[in-house]
Amino acid sequence: MTTSAVTVPADELHPSIVHPPTLRLLTGAGLPARHALMRFVPLAESGGVPVPALLAPGADVGKLDPHVAGLLLVGHLRADGEDTLEIVLDGATGRVFTLYLFEDSPQLLEALPLAPSLGALARFLAETDDFAARRGRFASLAGRAGADAVAEAGRLLLAAFDDADWDGEDWGEAGARDEWEHALPAYWRIAATVRPLGLIAAPGDGLRLALPPGLLDEEFGAADIRRFAPSALPAALTHEPTRRFLTEVGLPRTELMFGLWGDEDVLRTLAESEAARHDGDGDEDRPIPPGADGLVTLGSLVHDMEVVIDGGTGLLSWREYGGATTTPVNADVSTLAFTLWMYSREQELDQEHGFTSDFYEPLAAAMVEVLASADPVACLPAEHEDDYRYWPEVFHDEAGGVL
Numbered sequence: 001m002t003t004s005a006v007t008v009p010a011d012e013l014h015p016s017i018v019h020p021p022t023l024r025l026l027t028g029a030g031l032p033a034r035h036a037l038m039r040f041v042p043l044a045e046s047g048g049v050p051v052p053a054l055l056a057p058g059a060d061v062g063k064l065d066p067h068v069a070g071l072l073l074v075g076h077l078r079a080d081g082e083d084t085l086e087i088v089l090d091g092a093t094g095r096v097f098t099l100y101l102f103e104d105s106p107q108l109l110e111a112l113p114l115a116p117s118l119g120a121l122a123r124f125l126a127e128t129d130d131f132a133a134r135r136g137r138f139a140s141l142a143g144r145a146g147a148d149a150v151a152e153a154g155r156l157l158l159a160a161f162d163d164a165d166w167d168g169e170d171w172g173e174a175g176a177r178d179e180w181e182h183a184l185p186a187y188w189r190i191a192a193t194v195r196p197l198g199l200i201a202a203p204g205d206g207l208r209l210a211l212p213p214g215l216l217d218e219e220f221g222a223a224d225i226r227r228f229a230p231s232a233l234p235a236a237l238t239h240e241p242t243r244r245f246l247t248e249v250g251l252p253r254t255e256l257m258f259g260l261w262g263d264e265d266v267l268r269t270l271a272e273s274e275a276a277r278h279d280g281d282g283d284e285d286r287p288i289p290p291g292a293d294g295l296v297t298l299g300s301l302v303h304d305m306e307v308v309i310d311g312g313t314g315l316l317s318w319r320e321y322g323g324a325t326t327t328p329v330n331a332d333v334s335t336l337a338f339t340l341w342m343y344s345r346e347q348e349l350d351q352e353h354g355f356t357s358d359f360y361e362p363l364a365a366a367m368v369e370v371l372a373s374a375d376p377v378a379c380l381p382a383e384h385e386d387d388y389r390y391w392p393e394v395f396h397d398e399a400g401g402v403l
Contacts, residue, residue, distance in 0.1 A: 005030030006044045014048035014072050017091035025119050031075075035125055038087065040075035048072035051088060056103040063107040067172035071097065071111060074118075077187070079365035080396075087114065093170040096121050098187065100358075112358060113166075113174050113185050120164040127160040128191055145202035146212050153196035161188040186359045190366050193349050197342050198370040206241030207314065207334035209374060211249065211341075219341055220252040232266045237296050239314040245333045251299075256340050256347075257394065257402070258307065260299040270295040270308050270319075287324035295326070298333075301390060309333070315377070318390055328377050329390045335375035339391060342370060346403060356403055363403055364395045371395075 007030035010023065017023060025031070031040050042049050051071045052061045061069065071090055076083035077098065086099040088111060096118055097111035115121035130136035134143075137156055141149055161184055169176040182189060201209040216225050227250035233243055246267075251260055261267075268276070271292040289295065295308040298316070305318040307329060316336055317326035330336040346367060350356055355363045371391055372379035378391045394402045 004033055006033050006040045008043060008047050012047045014046075014050070014091065016050075016070065016072065017048060017089070019090075019092060019094035019117075022089070022091070022094040022118055025117075025122075029122075031118060031122055032125055035078075037078055037125060037128065038075055038121075039078060039083070040087075042076075043074040048074050048089060048091070051099070051109070054086075054101055054103065055106055059104055059106050061106060064109060065111075065173060068099070068109050068111050071099070073099075077362060079361045080368060080392075084361040084365075085359075089118065090170070090172070093168075094118065095170060095172075097172070098185075111172050111174070113171050113180070114187060115185075116165045116168075123164070124161055124188065127157070128195075131157060131195070141199065145199055147200065147215075149199040150196045153199055154192050157188075157192035157196065158184070161192065182353065186353060186355050187362055189353050190355055190359060190363050193353070194346060194363065194366045195370060197345055198373045200341070201334070201338055201374065204241070204334055207245060208331045209334040209338055211334060211337060215341060216249065216252055216337060219344055220254050224253050225250040226253050226260055228265070228267065234267055234269050234272075234296055234311070236269050236294050236311040237267070237309065238311055239309075242309060242314040242333055245337075249334075249337065251333065251337055252340055254344075255302070256343050257302050258299055258336065258340060259302075261297065267296050267298065269293055269311075270297050273297045286322060289319060289324055289326050301329075303390075303394070305390070307336075327388060327390075328380065331375045331377040335378060338374050339371060339378065342367070350403065356398075356401075360398045360403065361396070364398070367395045367403065368392045 008026050010027050013026060049072060051073065052064060052069055054073060055061060071088040073086055074089045075087035077085040077087060086101050088097050088099050094117040096115040098114045099109060099111050102108045115124060131138045131153065134141050137160065141153055166177045174180065177183065200215065201211050204210040227248065228246045230247055233246060237243055253260060269292065270289065274288055274292065294311045296311050298307045298309055300306050301318060305320055307316055307318055308326060309316055314332040315328060316330040316332060318329040319326045330339060368379055380389060382389055
C-alpha cells in the first residue's frame with residue numbers, strides 16, 4: 001500500500017478475483033488509500049477476505065446465500081472516523097456491494113449494490129471530493145448559495161453517480177437494475193440529496209448564516225413561524241444580530257427536536273425564569289449557571305434540556321433542568337434555524353427514499369458533516385466522556401429513531 005493508493009500484486013490477490021478490469025485497477029492505479037468515506041484495509045492486507053471466513057465460529061456457512069458466500073471483503077464504509085458497513089466484491093463480475101455483517105446469523109446477510117465496479121467506486125469518491133472543493137463539474141457552484149444552488153448540486157451529483165454501467169443482471173439477489181425501487185443505491189442518493197443542503201445559506205453578517213428570505217416560512221408554513229416583538233425581548237439580550245433575527249426572521253413553532261417555550265410571547269432571562277419556576281417552593285439553593293442574568297431562555301430540546309442564549313454573544317447552549325452548567329449547542333439562532341430546516345428536509349427525503357432502513361449510519365454521518373460545515377460549534381469534538389454534543393449525538397441515535 002502506497003501513501004496515495006491501495007495496490008496489490010497479482011499473486012497476492014484472492015484467486016476468485018478474475019474480472020480483468022478489476023485486476024488491472026488493483027495491480028495498477030489502485031484505490032484511494034485514505035478517504036473519509038471509505039477505506040480498503042482488508043484488500044491491502046490480504047487481497048480480499050471471503051465472506052464465510054468472517055462468520056463467528058460455529059456459524060452455519062450453509063445458510064449463506066450462495067451469491068453472498070462467494071463475495072470478498074475488501075473494505076469498509078466510514079462514518080465519523082469509524083468503520084460501519086462492509087464493502088464486498090464479486091471477483092467474477094467486478095460488482096461492488098455493501099453488507100451488514102451478522103456474524104452469528106449468516107441467513108440474514110444481504111448484499112446491497114454499491115457500485116458497478118471498483119473503478120466506478122473510485123470515481124464516485126473523486127466526485128464527492130470535487131463537490132466538496134467546488135471543482136470539476138461542480139465549479140459553477142463556487143460562491144453560490146440558495147435553493148437553486150442546492151438543486152443544481154443535487155442534479156450534478158446524481159449525474160455523476162448515474163454515469164456508470166449499472167445495467168446487467170449480475171447483482172445477485174438484488175436483481176437487474178430495472179427491478180430496483182430506485183435507480184441508484186441509497187448511499188449515493190444520500191450524497192446527492194443530503195450533502196447539498198449545506199448550500200442553502202450564505203455567510204451571515206453578525207450571525208454565522210444568512211438564510212434565504214422566506215426559507216422557514218416555505219418549509220414550515222408562514223403561520224407556524226413565530227417572530228417576536230422587540231418589546232418581548234429582554235434588555236439582557238444585547239446582541240443586535242440575534243434580536244433582528246428573532247424579530248424579522250423568527251423560528252418555527254413546530255417541535256422538531258426543539259420547541260419554543262409554549263405560547264409565551266415574551267422571552268425572559270434564565271434568572272427570571274428560574275425565579276418564576278420555583279416561586280414559593282422553598283428551593284432557594286437550587287443550582288443555577290453563572291451569569292444567569294445574562295442568559296435568555298429560548299425553548300427546549302426533546303431530551304429534557306432547555307436552550308439559552310448568551311445575551312452578549314448570541315451563542316446558544318443547552319442546560320439540564322436544574323443544572324448549574326451550560327454546553328454549546330449552536331453558534332447562534334441562524335444555525336439553530338438551519339439545523340431545524342435541515343432536519344425537516346431529511347425527514348421528507350427519508351419518506352421518499354427510505355434511507356434509514358439500510359443506511360442509518362451513513363445518513364447520520366452526512367447530516368453531521370453538513371451541519372459542521374455550517375456550524376462548527378454544534379459539532380465540536382467532545383472534550384471528555386460527559387461532554388455531550390447534542391446534535392451529533394441525536395443524529396446518530398438509531399435506537400431512538402431520530403432520523
